Amino acid sequence: MKxxxxxxxxxxxxAEPYILSAAFETVTGSETAAYALTSLNADPERRDxxxxxxxxxxxxSSCLQKKCGACAMVICGKPMLACDARLEAVARGGRVxxxxxxxxxxxxxxAVDREPMFAAxxxxxxxxxxxGEVRPxxxxxxxxxxxxxxxxxxxxxxxxxxxxxxFYGTAAAVPASRLMAVTNDAERxxxxxxxxxxxxxxxxxxxxxxxxxxxxxxxxxxSNAAAVWKRRRKGGNxxxx
Amino acid sequence: xxxINIIGAGLSGLSAALTLAEAGIxxxxxxLQRSERSQSVLAEGGINAALDTMGENDTAAExxxxxxxxxxxxxxxxxxxxxxxxxxxxxxxxAQLGVPxxxxxxxxxxxxxxxxxKKKRTAYAKSSTGKMxxxxxxxxxRRYEVTGLIQRYPHHEFxxxxxxxxxxxxxxxxxxGTGLCADLDGAVIAASGGMNGMFPGRTTGTTMNGGDxxxxxxxxxxxxxxxxxxxxxxxxxxxxxxxxxxxEAARGEGGRLYIMKNSGxxxxxMEEKYPELGNLMPRDVVARxxxxxxxxxxxxxxxxxxxxxxxxxxxxxxxSDLREEIIRYLGTDPKKSPIPVHEGIHYFMGGIDVNERHxxxxxxxxxxxxxxxxxxxxxxxxxxxxLGAIYGGKTAAxxxxxxxxxxPDREPIFTEMTDPLLEEARADFSERLAVILxxxxxxxxxxxxxxDAVSAAKAMDLANEREKNRLALGLAMxxxxxxxxxxxxxxxxxxxxxxxxxxxxxxxxxxxxxxxRISFRDIPExxxxxxxxx
Numbered sequence: 001m002k003x004x005x006x007x008x009x010x011x012x013x014x015a016e017p018y019i020l021s022a023a024f025e026t027v028t029g030s031e032t033a034a035y036a037l038t039s040l041n042a043d044p045e046r047r048d049x050x051x052x053x054x055x056x057x058x059x060x061s062s063c064l065q066k067k068c069g070a071c072a073m074v075i076c077g078k079p080m081l082a083c084d085a086r087l088e089a090v091a092r093g094g095r096v097x098x099x100x101x102x103x104x105x106x107x108x109x110x111a112v113d114r115e116p117m118f119a120a121x122x123x124x125x126x127x128x129x130x131x132g133e134v135r136p137x138x139x140x141x142x143x144x145x146x147x148x149x150x151x152x153x154x155x156x157x158x159x160x161x162x163x164x165x166x167f168y169g170t171a172a173a174v175p176a177s178r179l180m181a182v183t184n185d186a187e188r189x190x191x192x193x194x195x196x197x198x199x200x201x202x203x204x205x206x207x208x209x210x211x212x213x214x215x216x217x218x219x220x221x222x223s224n225a226a227a228v229w230k231r232r233r234k235g236g237n238x239x240x241x
Numbered sequence: 242x243x244x245i246n247i248i249g250a251g252l253s254g255l256s257a258a259l260t261l262a263e264a265g266i267x268x269x270x271x272x273l274q275r276s277e278r279s280q281s282v283l284a285e286g287g288i289n290a291a292l293d294t295m296g297e298n299d300t301a302a303e304x305x306x307x308x309x310x311x312x313x314x315x316x317x318x319x320x321x322x323x324x325x326x327x328x329x330x331x332x333x334x335x336a337q338l339g340v341p342x343x344x345x346x347x348x349x350x351x352x353x354x355x356x357x358x359k360k361k362r363t364a365y366a367k368s369s370t371g372k373m374x375x376x377x378x379x380x381x382x383r384r385y386e387v388t389g390l391i392q393r394y395p396h397h398e399f400x401x402x403x404x405x406x407x408x409x410x411x412x413x414x415x416x417x418g419t420g421l422c423a424d425l426d427g428a429v430i431a432a433s434g435g436m437n438g439m440f441p442g443r444t445t446g447t448t449m450n451g452g453d454x455x456x457x458x459x460x461x462x463x464x465x466x467x468x469x470x471x472x473x474x475x476x477x478x479x480x481x482x483x484x485x486x487x488x489e490a491a492r493g494e495g496g497r498l499y500i501m502k503n504s505g506x507x508x509x510x511m512e513e514k515y516p517e518l519g520n521l522m523p524r525d526v527v528a529r530x531x532x533x534x535x536x537x538x539x540x541x542x543x544x545x546x547x548x549x550x551x552x553x554x555x556x557x558x559x560x561s562d563l564r565e566e567i568i569r570y571l572g573t574d575p576k577k578s579p580i581p582v583h584e585g586i587h588y589f590m591g592g593i594d595v596n597e598r599h600x601x602x603x604x605x606x607x608x609x610x611x612x613x614x615x616x617x618x619x620x621x622x623x624x625x626x627x628l629g630a631i632y633g634g635k636t637a638a639x640x641x642x643x644x645x646x647x648x649p650d651r652e653p654i655f656t657e658m659t660d661p662l663l664e665e666a667r668a669d670f671s672e673r674l675a676v677i678l679x680x681x682x683x684x685x686x687x688x689x690x691x692x693d694a695v696s697a698a699k700a701m702d703l704a705n706e707r708e709k710n711r712l713a714l715g716l717a718m719x720x721x722x723x724x725x726x727x728x729x730x731x732x733x734x735x736x737x738x739x740x741x742x743x744x745x746x747x748x749x750x751x752x753x754x755x756x757x758r759i760s761f762r763d764i765p766e767x768x769x770x771x772x773x774x775x
Contacts, residue, residue, distance in 0.1 A: 030480070030481055031481050032481050032482075034481070034482065035481035035482045038448075038482055041668060042668040042669065042672065043669075044667065044668075044669050060274060060278075061448055062274060062278040062279070062280075062447040062448055062449045063278070063280070063282070063283055063447045063448075064447075064448065064480070064481070064482050064483045065283070065480060065483070065485050065566075066569075067282055067283055067372065068277060068278040068279075068282055068283075068447065069277055069278065070274055070278040083481075083482075107418050108418075113418070114275075115395070118275065118395075121383065122383060122386060122387050125387075126380055126383055127380040127381055127383050127384040128338060128339055128380065128381070131337040131338060131339075132337060132339070133336050133337060133339070134339055134340075134341045136344055136348050138341075139341045139342075139343070139344060140341075142339065142341035143341040143366060143367065143369070143373065146340075146341060146366075146372065146373050146376040146377070147369065147372060147376075148376070149277060150275065150277045175376075175380070178339065178376065178380075179339070179380075181339070181341070182339045213565075
């Protein structure tokens, strides 16, 4: 199937964006946006739809199997991983649009600077102050929270998140719930309230967007219970509601 | 304050940075992308340690024996002794950092069977053990990033080692965003991963492990050990742009390999030929048997992995993530139907030559994790890579720390630089080289296929320094395989099908201006007076 990729390009952060249209032919039907980008960049004879040569497209990738979050971008209007976007499935009228995530500064083309997301984790003191094992009944929840890829898809759809604000969004809330499966001290609860709960408009736009399939509802409900409603069972376990 | 430079922010690099930070020594963690994108997050099945939580009286001595035997006695026994002796402390520490290991009913760390090991020794978190370990370690490292002891340089690329009089004095890096370069002072720990980029699209690894660090260091005089030793994992599937691993845990939990005979019957060839370990023979054996059984005249089609008899509890609590992945990529539910599997390049046992303390031949340069040749000999056991990465990074850091002398640190100044190594290899060059390397370095090798590959490689046209360095690395792999005239572990020579005691030695490759020199070095004797450095 012939697919036309409409790729939003920008040579540098300050440069004017433009659309590059390039054709890609799927053979097996399993080809993804990541595969198409890799193939185009590997072809020294690459041409756009008008027959004009173009320089390699800047984008980030690493694992190509939904486990690292590197290749998050906006594909046909939806934030997703390029390695998970099967071209034939996402195409509309034979066209696939590829845009950079909009909540982060663009570096070039489809590559964005996601460092603000990591700075937020530092502000959240995202580490175990007191070492300890996961409580036995929280193993599954800690597992789910530990899956977070830090890809940024949940932030892209969030109506309340913008880089630079005190609200850090689900990409900070999910990792925090990993730590709460071990311990839940007052400082952590305060940080959670300040940087997650207070800024969250409860739109749940982040529901069902996570490429790792994390059950965000469940983690938020339980973190809110622990950090905001202070529901705990004997022994300080916040999870039993 | 002086700092130690760590190239790579995967499991080994993080382990090194943490070890240095806990000793009060600063480091720079330099990586092409953030730790979340590193190959370590892909590791699935588990991490080995003789924790003995399964009531089988497991011991570190047995872990040592299995690792040495699995590697067909090519690994340094003193290094393996340290690895296996310290393994329980490594896993216990990770549990203390909040890794959600699967648990026994008595809340011990659950362990499962893995290839080449007779006892249940592999601790795991479903089929996402690497990701779980990484998440915990990333968080722990963050504690020291906030204090400034660990400085991260994400989106920075290794360009070259800086040396003075044969000693490593620092490293040149490039900011991949701005293109500007800086020379950083201090010792260097390479933790840059395996050489997947020598085989683009043909391995289970990430695209970020390009092999350029190893190729660059090799060109700068760093010796390589056993470059011909690369592991084909028996169970992988093809997905767009790469091979996707089907964890060994699938067989550890009871999955069976079979192939259809022309007669219409299933042949469970591993169980028939190896009654004791069956489907859980070491990976080199399984991969080779798959190759031969497929080539045999009385079989047809692909080798199939049958997991349909696994109990519901196993799917729910131990392999739920693996099942989801298989359904996504193959459209087949492994709970209901067998799936076709094929061997795929998975791990590089060979790499930067290091001693037991993870020193390279260049003073001031150390290496840990998959980029170096240590612990795994001629074939790595499943569950030993995560362990080797954490323990190897830690050991490299301990050695670097012991040699560390604090001195004022120059703040890195990023400027435009001219350096021939800034120009990257052409993608089509790497692809052509990969075709040649794949022809020589298959599961079954021979004098003819290797000689042909060497000739073809030497005839390649080179456009820049990085291509020259990549070619030299490829030639080291090929010529190492050519010179090792025996079969051992992952290296199988059809023309020399038996192991030879004459070759129970480390292949050492040296790059002399593009010309490859191969020599063989004796394996150290095992010391009996070891101190435990846990």
